[in-house]
Amino acid sequence: MEIIQTVQQLQQLQNRFKKLNIGFVPTMGALHDGHISLIKQAREQNDVVVVSIFVNPTQFLEGEDLETYPKKMEADSKICELCNVDYLFAPEISTMYSGDEVLIKAPNIRGYTLEGVKRPGHFDGMLQIVLKLLNLVQPTNAYFGKKDAQQLSLIKLMVDNFFLNVNIVECEIVREEDGLAMSSRNVYLSKDERIDALSISKSLKYAAKQIGSGELDCEVLINSMREIMNKIDIEYVAITNRKFEKIEKIELGNSMILVAAQVGTTRLIDNIWI
Numbered sequence: 076m077e078i079i080q081t082v083q084q085l086q087q088l089q090n091r092f093k094k095l096n097i098g099f100v101p102t103m104g105a106l107h108d109g110h111i112s113l114i115k116q117a118r119e120q121n122d123v124v125v126v127s128i129f130v131n132p133t134q135f136l137e138g139e140d141l142e143t144y145p146k147k148m149e150a151d152s153k154i155c156e157l158c159n160v161d162y163l164f165a166p167e168i169s170t171m172y173s174g175d176e177v178l179i180k181a182p183n184i185r186g187y188t189l190e191g192v193k194r195p196g197h198f199d200g201m202l203q204i205v206l207k208l209l210n211l212v213q214p215t216n217a218y219f220g221k222k223d224a225q226q227l228s229l230i231k232l233m234v235d236n237f238f239l240n241v242n243i244v245e246c247e248i249v250r251e252e253d254g255l256a257m258s259s260r261n262v263y264l265s266k267d268e269r270i271d272a273l274s275i276s277k278s279l280k281y282a283a284k285q286i287g288s289g290e291l292d293c294e295v296l297i298n299s300m301r302e303i304m305n306k307i308d309i310e311y312v313a314i315t316n317r318k319f320e321k322i323e324k325i326e327l328g329n330s331m332i333l334v335a336a337q338v339g340t341t342r343l344i345d346n347i348w349i
């Protein structure tokens with residue numbers, strides 16, 4: 076595996092791999108099994124695999140965890156090597172940003188509802204860096220997790236809107252054995268908080284079960300989920316269609332249940348696609 080830090084090194088790859096499929100997995104590091112499942116999928120489906128690790132400052136809001144975001148470059152690079160990654164792109168901030176830049180603005184509904192309410196501008200910064208990375212790597216396939224459903228949907232929209240030549244692959248959520256969705260932020264949870272955090276995936280599972288028994292009323296489903304999560308600080312429980320528009324009745328095959336909650340000082344998100 077080669078570690079790359081400059082744009083020039085990355086651009087040279089394009090000439091070298093013109094006729095090969097490039098699979099790309101963008102990350103912010105602190106790699107866990109969720110990331111690894113994306114990398115494995117990329118490895119299976121492409122000739123060349125590029126992973127990026129870049130804690131993107133423009134997607135963090137004032138007061139968020141940019142400074143404390145877990146950084147584990149050495150361990151991450153070992154993981155990538157074990158997963159047979161060909162190139163690890165780990166640029167400096169000054170390589171990716173020049174100061175006063177042309178900005179990308181996320182659209183109103185998908186960019187400024189749910190996650191976008193508590194984190195206004197987060198998706199603008201996320202799209203900005205993903206566009207830069209896609210342009211630099213020019214992958215055939217780029218891999219993103221359903222865990223960040225709104226992010227994934229916005230990236231797909233950006234690819235459509237800007238006619239980008241890349242196939243976006245949607246990857247399933249990887250969970251701990253007890254159901255907690257894997258996240259780089261789970262390390263912030265204390266023992267007790269981790270137990271409380273389980274109510275998020277439990278409530279989603281319960282809702283899926285209720286839907287399976289014929290309950291399609293979103294208000295009923297949301298109320299029972301709120302009861303299960305009564306120990307944590309729920310930010311939102313929402314049921315939407317795949318365009319992130321709120322719905323009143325579950326439409327099988329076109330619905331999502333999304334949760335964000337604060338557990339202690341840690342903000343967690345999770346969802347299921349129905």
Ligand code: PAJ
Nearest residue numbers: 101102103104109131219220222223247248249257
């Ligand atoms: P990061 O949080 O590091 O996540 C990188 C990728 O891993 C994302 O596509 C995310 O959805 C996926 N992922 C995280 N946890 C997962 C899980 N439990 N199961 C499956 N996939 C999971 O998302 C970002 O970084 C950044 O916003 C980025 C896209 C890299 C832009 O900066």
